[in-house]
Amino acid sequence: MTGTTGGPTGDASGGAAPRRTHVVTGAGSGIGRAAADRLHARGDRLVLLARTEERAGALRTAYDGAVVEVVDLADPAALAAWTLPEGIDALDSVLHVAGVVHLGPVAELDDAAWHETMTVNLTAPVLLTRALLPALRAARGTAVFVNSSAGRVGHAGWASYAASKFGLRGFADALREEEAANGVRVSTVYPGRTATPMQESVHAQEGADYDAERWIDPATVAAAVLTCVDLPRDATMPEVVVKPGPR
Incomplete structure (x- = not known):
């Protein structure tokens, strides 16, 4: 597989663009699923990571031809041992979308919830990006980190989630400077509240009613990611902020 350096619409000679390859986490729902839908619809090759074999089976059904691997992002040892499937040596993008959120004040932080949040939201993207760097460099690809408005401003009750997202922001900033000379682009997308299963869980934790119509459509954030x-190639988008529009 040879990576590409242009968009999906065609090459300079007017021919069809080569098939592109992307690794996506969090493709089971929300923003990750919306991004995977678009990439699959245009014929790109998908490598999807799933937490369980049950989820992997659902993804294989939804995305015919995709390579689906069972890798628990909450297990650093499993992630560190994972490598790209044989035959894929160039990668056009890695989309870090998966995440977890546990709300609560600092005085009541649960150790297990803290460790899961930091592992899934920060450690997993770090380990995965490091493993994929050779393939990203080969294709002059793009790493996209789906962060959060909580990665820009921390609020009461959001300490563990904000800490993980601030850390992810710092990692992406450093990676961007380090890999520019290798042709790898690094983008961070900061969505505001988006109508995803995670947002429904947040509302439940807040004790608030959930109305998906109030928030950003996951497909809108996926459009920003893509x-x-x-x-x-003559430009890069280091940071993109996506906020709910007026209702």
């Missing part, structure tokens, strides 16, 4: 990936 804009970072498909942007022509």
Whole structure:
């Protein structure tokens, strides 16, 4: 597989664009699923990571032809042992979308919840990106980190989640500077509240009624993510902030 350096619409000679390859986490729902839907619909190759074999089976059914691997992002040892499937040596993008959130004040932080949040939201993207760097460099690909508005401003009750997202922001910033000379682009997308299963869980933890119509459509955030990936090579989008529009 040879990586590409342009968008999905065609090459300079007017021919069809080569098939592109992407690793996506969190493709089972929300923003990750919306991004995977678009990539699959245009014929790109998908490598999807699933936490369990049950979820992997559902993804194989939803995305015919995708490579689906069972890797628990909450298990650093399993993630560190994972490698790209044989035959894939160049990667056009890795989309870090998976995440977890546990709300609560600092005085009542649960140790297990803290460790899961930091592992899934920060350690997993770090380990995965490090493992995929050779393939990203080979294709001059793009790493996209789906962060959060909580990665820009911390609020009461959001300490563990905000800490993980602030850490992810710092990692992406450092990676961006380090890999520029290798042609790897690094983008961080900061969505505000988005109508996903995670947002429904947040509302439940807050004791608030959930109305999906109030929040951003996951497909809208996915469009921003893929804009970072498909942007022509003469530019990069280091940061993208996506907020709910007026209702």
